[in-house]
Amino acid sequence: MAARCDRSCVVKQPIAKHPGPSNWSKAVSDAEKIVGYPTSFMSLRCLLSDEFSNVAMHVKKLVGTQHPLLNTARGFVYDSRNNFQMRGLVVLLLSKAAGPSHTSSDALAQDMVSGIYPSQRNLAEITELIHTAFLVHCGVVNLKEWTASDGLLKDMEFGNKMAVLSGDFLLANACTGLAQLNNTKVVELISSAIGDLVQGIYYENSNNTEENNLTTKVDTTAWEEQTFLSHGALLAKSCQAAMELAQHDKKSQRLAYKYGKHLSLGHKLNSDLQPFVKSNVGEQVSFSFSAAPVVFHRHIVGPERWQQQLQQAKTMRNQLDYSKLLAAVKSEKGLSLAVNLCCYHGNRALEAIQAFPSSEARSALENIASAITKF
Template identity: 65%
Template sequence: MMRPVLLLSLCAKSCSRILVQFWAEGGGNPRQGRRLFSGSPSPSSASHWSKVVSEAEKIVGYPTSFMSLRCLLSDELSNIAMQVRKLVGTKHPLLNTARRFVSDSRNNLQMRGLVVLLVSKAAGPNLSTESSIQNDIVSGIYSSQRALAEITELIHTAFLVHRGIVNIGELTSSDGALKDMQFGNKMAVLSGDFLLANACTSLAQLQNTKVVEIMSSAIGELVQGVYYENSSLTKVNILTDDIRISAWKEQVFLSHCVLLAKSCQAAMELAKHTAGIQNMAFKYGKHVSMSHKLNVDIQPFINGNSNDSLAFSLNSAPVVFHQELVGREIWIKQIKEAQGKGDLIDYSKLQDAIKAGKGVTSAIDLCRCHGNSALEALECFPPSEARSALENIVYAVTRFS
């Protein structure tokens, strides 16, 4: 019988074309308020980033761009997709999320699974385990570790879909009919729950209680992080909140880093590696995720100005650093100057004030600091192509030129 992952690779090209055609019928951009949940390295380094991803995929044995496609092609989710056609013509984020999933030009959506596979190959097989497990290796990676990479992507995709639920109270007439947006929210909840349920079922099939424990805790902490993130974004006084970088790092770890960190740890547990190796894999996943998030936050401040509030997040690292460095009184004064006589914020003026300070350079320093920590964690692995690929990913997300 053909391996599911090989079958997935063979059908990905033709199936993705069908899905792209379906989701491409939607139009408009999602209403995201003031937040940025995803991103990629700067446009100037896009070709470099694509090269890093392409080389890494060759090392693990197959393209990971459609790692979760098998679940997306199930009958259950196909029925949901038919219902979601009703959202065509609205600006509900569910349409945009689905389109990006199958036609992502930034090579960003499936990176977690790729990193899990690279860490698995970099650590190598555990020669002290029984021979039956040793026979279950393809390209230096156990089949259970490949399954875990798919599970990681399913969990991430489920949360991407759930994060696209819109706040009905903030909608305007240009976003679409109220009943359509409410329907979109129901579909986002349903499809996200379906993906998460499939991930949990696949997790149980690994038949490793320790791995189930690790990944279950990751899901729980991810839920907690997203809740805190959404709570802070809905505060009326968000502009004048006294936010500290230490609190920011704790929240970002939960909402953006914990899934990859614990997935890397779980991959080591599947190969029966020591607690020390598991800890190093966890650290790499944590620090490379933090560097990536910082890179995303920094880009709007080094790639020009914009009058659009979507240009940068008010919870991004440069803003938080800026508030902490200049002090609360000066920050509130700068906000008032950016507001002028009306209630609307001139974000370009606020952005200029932040760029004039040390918030951006402090965020860059922190990004590189986490990058160095990720590289240090890799020192426990022997030199190999997989380790070099993991190092190149770190270099890519800490690059700002």
């Protein structure tokens, strides 16, 4: 396992000590100006339709309840830190960085706006619609684990119906837009990405049922494979599809795919690392047991030692003291392994983009890839 980490120990740029989110936000903000598009790639044709207006009216009925669908909806509007719509931006930047292919016709090139084909802009919207649909679907509450403290049962049931309905609506619009691109290879790529998402979320749900029942056989390779399905496949295949729409060759498509893949994995690792690299002594912390540092830590120490650490972190009220658990994770190599792996994927994304012509768009993609190696 340690040998796998060594591949990433040489980092092109030193890890900065200033907060990662500000680096990421600045890189994304600067990139938006280049493509002339804000990060909201949601199709206005979809969001302003009568059908979606009806869905929105029903979702309003959840105000005052504790259903997670409301927090998801608020996040799209207010929470710019997480850059929910980063995927569409990367698709547009790659499209602009690659430019028109040598085999494309002059008539097709005339349709370009700011160096991007209309079909590539449509693809960026489709990518965001698919991602948003899955975020909404993930807001479905497991009523088997429902308790009275979670809210009224009827509110949870109604919220679940709205999460399924609105998620299906967004996904249906994405599939309609996908068909209108009239490119069978792109349809195949994005359809397979949807299948990967479903499979990845299934893995996550089956592995994250309870803190004591997490699988003990997840090493870095297995983590990367599972995380790619749920967090990387959509972006990687959308980047490849953007090259296909511009009739670029197989090499360009492969490099675009690699950039999307490594950027996604690096971004997920950076996000998982934030509670561990930003926390101070005595500060209240919380983190997911599926976060990469915890998964790698459990694999290193083994199930018996992990159970001991869980028991030692339990309070008198049988609740977990996350600060003790965080200290335990920091004391082993799981944290450094996650940091090295994050830098590795950031560097691989940087390498993939070097084959594209030097431009403002390529520089923006480099800045985004560099930002995920900073904490």
